[in-house]
Amino acid sequence: MSEMTYLQAISDGLRQEMRRDKRVFVIGEDVGVYGGAFKVTLGFQEEFGPWRVIDAPLSETAIVGGCTGAAIMGMRPVAEMQFADFISCAWDHLVTVAAKQRWRAGTPVPITVRLPSGGGFSGGPFHSQNPESSFAHIPGLKVICPATPEDAKGLLATAIQDPNPCLYFEHKHLYRRLKADVPEERYETPFGKARIHREGDDISVITWGAMVHTADEAAQQLEGDGISVEILDLRTLIPWDKQAVLQSVSKTSKALVLHEDTQTGGFGGEIAATIAEEAFEELDAPIKRIAAPDTPVPFSPALEKAFIPQVDGVAKGIKELAEY
Amino acid sequence: MATTAAIDVVMPQMGVSVSEGTITKWLKQEGDPIAADEALLEISTDKVDTEVPSPGSGVVQQILVQEGETVEVGTKLAVIAPEGAAPAQEEAPAAPPEPATQEAAAEAEAPSSSEGETPAPAEAPAPAPPPEPVAPAAPDAVPDGDGGGDRTFVSPVVARIASEHGVDVGQVSGTGRGGRVTKKDILAFVESGAPQQQPQPEQQAAPAAPPPPQAPPEPAPAPAPAQPEPAPAAAAPAPQPQAAAPQPESEPGESYEPMSAMRRGIAEHMRRSLDTSAHVTSAIEVDMSRVVAIRAKLKKEYQQSYGVNPTYLAFVARATVETLRDYPWINGELRGDQIVTRNYVNLGFAVELTDGKGLIVPVVKHAEGLNLLGMARGISEIAARARDKKLLPDDVQGGTFTITNPGGYGTFHGTPVISQPQAAILGTYAVVKRPWVIQDDRGGDVIAIRPIMNLTLTYDHRLVDGALAGRFLRDLRERLETWDETNY
Numbered sequence: 020m021s022e023m024t025y026l027q028a029i030s031d032g033l034r035q036e037m038r039r040d041k042r043v044f045v046i047g048e049d050v051g052v053y054g055g056a057f058k059v060t061l062g063f064q065e066e067f068g069p070w071r072v073i074d075a076p077l078s079e080t081a082i083v084g085g086c087t088g089a090a091i092m093g094m095r096p097v098a099e100m101q102f103a104d105f106i107s108c109a110w111d112h113l114v115t116v117a118a119k120q121r122w123r124a125g126t127p128v129p130i131t132v133r134l135p136s137g138g139g140f141s142g143g144p145f146h147s148q149n150p151e152s153s154f155a156h157i158p159g160l161k162v163i164c165p166a167t168p169e170d171a172k173g174l175l176a177t178a179i180q181d182p183n184p185c186l187y188f189e190h191k192h193l194y195r196r197l198k199a200d201v202p203e204e205r206y207e208t209p210f211g212k213a214r215i216h217r218e219g220d221d222i223s224v225i226t227w228g229a230m231v232h233t234a235d236e237a238a239q240q241l242e243g244d245g246i247s248v249e250i251l252d253l254r255t256l257i258p259w260d261k262q263a264v265l266q267s268v269s270k271t272s273k274a275l276v277l278h279e280d281t282q283t284g285g286f287g288g289e290i291a292a293t294i295a296e297e298a299f300e301e302l303d304a305p306i307k308r309i310a311a312p313d314t315p316v317p318f319s320p321a322l323e324k325a326f327i328p329q330v331d332g333v334a335k336g337i338k339e340l341a342e343y
Numbered sequence: 344m345a346t347t348a349a350i351d352v353v354m355p356q357m358g359v360s361v362s363e364g365t366i367t368k369w370l371k372q373e374g375d376p377i378a379a380d381e382a383l384l385e386i387s388t389d390k391v392d393t394e395v396p397s398p399g400s401g402v403v404q405q406i407l408v409q410e411g412e413t414v415e416v417g418t419k420l421a422v423i424a425p426e427g428a429a430p431a432q433e434e435a436p437a438a439p440p441e442p443a444t445q446e447a448a449a450e451a452e453a454p455s456s457s458e459g460e461t462p463a464p465a466e467a468p469a470p471a472p473p474p475e476p477v478a479p480a481a482p483d484a485v486p487d488g489d490g491g492g493d494r495t496f497v498s499p500v501v502a503r504i505a506s507e508h509g510v511d512v513g514q515v516s517g518t519g520r521g522g523r524v525t526k527k528d529i530l531a532f533v534e535s536g537a538p539q540q541q542p543q544p545e546q547q548a549a550p551a552a553p554p555p556p557q558a559p560p561e562p563a564p565a566p567a568p569a570q571p572e573p574a575p576a577a578a579a580p581a582p583q584p585q586a587a588a589p590q591p592e593s594e595p596g597e598s599y600e601p602m603s604a605m606r607r608g609i610a611e612h613m614r615r616s617l618d619t620s621a622h623v624t625s626a627i628e629v630d631m632s633r634v635v636a637i638r639a640k641l642k643k644e645y646q647q648s649y650g651v652n653p654t655y656l657a658f659v660a661r662a663t664v665e666t667l668r669d670y671p672w673i674n675g676e677l678r679g680d681q682i683v684t685r686n687y688v689n690l691g692f693a694v695e696l697t698d699g700k701g702l703i704v705p706v707v708k709h710a711e712g713l714n715l716l717g718m719a720r721g722i723s724e725i726a727a728r729a730r731d732k733k734l735l736p737d738d739v740q741g742g743t744f745t746i747t748n749p750g751g752y753g754t755f756h757g758t759p760v761i762s763q764p765q766a767a768i769l770g771t772y773a774v775v776k777r778p779w780v781i782q783d784d785r786g787g788d789v790i791a792i793r794p795i796m797n798l799t800l801t802y803d804h805r806l807v808d809g810a811l812a813g814r815f816l817r818d819l820r821e822r823l824e825t826w827d828e829t830n831y
Contacts, residue, residue: 272500272526300503303526343520 023201025168026194029133030059032172033097035205036179037067040095043179046073046082047099047133056101057135057194083109086130087117087184095129095179102146103136103188117184118159127182131175137229137279138327139192143318149228149280154186155256155289161185161210162256166231168199170254173208180207190229197232211258215267219249221341223267225290226277227253230328234277237334246341256286264290265298272303273340279327282310304343309336350399352421354414357388357736364388365413365604366420371403377423384420385732389608391703391739392696392732401425413604500526508533513740516678516764522741531679605701616763620803624758624770627816631774631794633826634658641715649716655796656692656748657719659771662822664688664710664718667744670815673767674744677806687711691742691762692722694729704762705729706742746771755797766806770799796823 023031037043044067045060051074054061064072075082079100086096100106106113109132117128138147155162161183165171171189178185216231217238224234231252238248251267253259268274274294276287291306309328317323354364368385371377382394383403404424408414497505497512501524505512515532517524593599602610616622638653645653667674671684690710694703705728707713707721728734745762750772759768779793798819802812 272498300499303498303500343523343525 020200021203022198023168024195025171025197028168028172028201029175029189032175036176042095044071045097046075048075048077048101050099079105079108083112087112087128090128090130091126097131099133103134103150104145104148114157118157128184129182131178131185131187134186134188135191136188137190137192138316138323141318141320141323144315147316151188151256152280152284152286155286164188164227164256166228166252168197168201170208172201173206177207177210192229210255211260213260213263214252214254216250216252219247221247221271222273222275222337223249223271224275224277225251225264230277230279233330233333236330237337240334241337248337261293268294268298269301272301275307275336275340277309279311281313283313285310304340307336307340309333350423351419354416354418354420356416357391363413363415366408366410368410369406373403373406375403377403388604391734391736397423399423496523501529504529535679609702613760616760619763620761621805622801623804624799624801625812625816626797626799627820629796629798629820629823631796634823635794637826637828651720651723653719655774657722660690660746661715661718662819663769665822666819672806673815675766676764685743689741689743691745693747694726703729704745705734705738759801761803767800767802772797
């Protein structure tokens with residue numbers, strides 16, 4: 020074990036994968052000489068050379084298109100989008116080609132797209148989004164949202180080895196804020212297995228990514244009120260751990276789904292609907308959602324704070340549900 | 344609401360747990376005109392007796408369920424046709440031509456009711472099939488008297504647990520928002536071994552409180568080891584469904600009448616209460632001289648200024664609420680393995696219905712906030728509503744302590760039954776002039792004539808010990824004997 024930040028864990032996982040598997044290469048804007056906008060691949064070009072750490076032109080279309088072709092030819096590319104927001108340029112290659120190739124032709128497309136996502140630093144509308152639900156809706160893609168350094172490393176290894184296109188959402192707000200013990204050796208964290216971040220009896224909070232920590236702080240606040248909160252970190256949205264969610268909700272009978280993405284069409288709606296369909300007779304309260312309002316992410320710090328779910332708001336929501 | 348299509352009148356849902364009701368009286372007959380919200384019939388349920396208002400205006404076209412019959416909630420009771428429409432049964436006697444107007448419809452009443460003498464079975468009312476009204480019944484035409492005031496939401500999980508354990512949710516006190524019964528509440532209720540309803544006779548195998556429904560009863564009384572016989576008799580027999588009780592032969596001189604829903608409710612509650620609580624009764628004698636004097640003084644003022652009679656009961660109730668403040672357990676409840684206490688008193692009063700055929704316990708909510716005048720008014724209002732059958736389900740729920748007053752007939756002692764899930768019930772009895780030993784100015788004993796009232800406290804000894812009950816009664820007596828006019 021050694022202590023790493025969330026960012027170091029991603030970097031460490033990627034480096035280990037590149038060391039053990041010659042098919043793995045990195046491509047993105049400024050990932051080589053500069054070491055990446057967030058320095059995830061700092062020193063990579065020195066170690067692996069410019070042919071495995073490729074500085075791409077300013078074209079997400081070219082990056083993902085190239086990755087798709089390379090993957091079909093047997094490589095395991097890891098593309099970096101400088102910001103998750105920019106992936107919209109690569110939508111066609113991802114959704115029309117990569118996601119369907121295996122279904123159409125039986126060819127695996129083992130690409131991993133790293134997506135620095137999320138807000139909390141006044142990045143404004145182009146640098147702060149959480150577009151996971153857009154891709155969760157596309158059959159053929161996998162969606163990964165690690166919340167801890169340990170998961171960041173293990174889930175990245177699993178994504179790189181997965182034969183399908185994987186969208187790996189790494190939350191920028193956690194990059195250097197989160198520090199924890201991470202195993203030094205290589206390991207894979209399985210997809211579709213939620214992690215019980217905190218055990219509790221009164222309410223299940225189902226969330227992922229940075230909101231796991233927001234929920235945790237809220238739960239700590241509520242300890243004094245005698246409200247026992249269970250926090251489920253989904254880790255991956257596609258596939259998502261329905262069983263764990265239903266099990267937790269059966270125990271607590273109250274569910275709150277929390278995400279940083281905007282509410283309408285957010286993945287929380289899918290979870291809420293599934294609970295209503297499959298655990299209706301376990302419910303003791305309406306399912307509650309807490310998410311960002313349906314607007315672009317505001318630039319102003321004050322407005323952004325009002326936009327992204329905050330600890331106090333989440334605590335209030337949990338309390339309301341507990342008192343229902 | 345102007346009625347354009349025929350409207351069905353159905354048996355309303357009078358509270359969460361009520362599943363059926365008895366028609367006690369039709370206030371309108373077929374052919375009678377009726378206005379929206381005008382009382383159409385009286386019904387009796389486990390919880391309340393009440394009038395059912397008409398969901399729309401028009402003419403009572405058809406009455407489908409006769410007086411005295413008990414039917415399930417949602418059963419169609421009558422049809423209200425738009426004004427001017429022909430009453431259904433008029434077709435058969437081929438009588439008056441086209442009762443197009445209200446008067447005609449009213450006149451048509453006579454033949455209709457004389458025909459009604461022949462006791463037709465409820466389900467098949469008319470000999471000739473009634474012609475369908477113009478439009479089918481409006482589906483949303485549910486009478487508004489359906490207990491709308493108090494329909495606390497039963498969540499899916501609570502409904503499931505209730506049905507699995509045969510629990511009447513109405514018996515569980517809720518701690519959720521607005522008194523909603525939460526999953527924890529009902530689980531605690533089930534775990535406390537609270538008695539269950541008996542809707543499914545096949546689940547009656549275990550006597551007290553079987554934990555999960557499926558657990559087969561342990562064949563405890565199996566003395567001999569390794570008996571190859573199927574199972575001890577105790578566990579085996581499929582219980583006879585008690586539903587269709589055969590009508591017993593009546594002995595000469597006996598007669599039968601069906602039990603009303605209310606009587607069945609009382610019977611079930613009384614039995615259940617004795618099975619639940621460890622009933623003990625303590626009594627105390629109270630010198631009511633001060634109260635009698637103050638009441639004589641206040642009576643005129645209260646009646647003239649407020650139209651309210653300051654009854655002895657109001658005095659006792661007022662003093663009781665004050666005393667309960669110091670004895671939270673007596674105003675409390677055993678819920679599971681928890682003791683519930685409150686910072687309020689919802690005071691129930693046992694009220695006999697005018698026909699002498701039933702008893703109901705309406706509740707004066709938040710009695711701790713009422714002074715003597717408020718208490719007197721609260722009691723008289725709720726008692727009047729009970730006698731006029733105007734109580735809403737909410738009026739009979741949520742009591743935390745009950746007073747019963749059988750003293751009106753001169754009785755001086757009794758042992759009432761606790762209203763579940765409360766912890767105690769106070770009995771008040773006749774104020775009687777008695778020779779009473781008091782001390783004169785010089786400390787000598789003398790006999791005086793004093794108005795004495797006996798009070799009993801019947802309490803659940805599981806929660807309330809005799810000493811506590813004794814202190815409560817002592818303090819209550821003290822309050823009444825030293826009644827401070829300025830304080831109340």
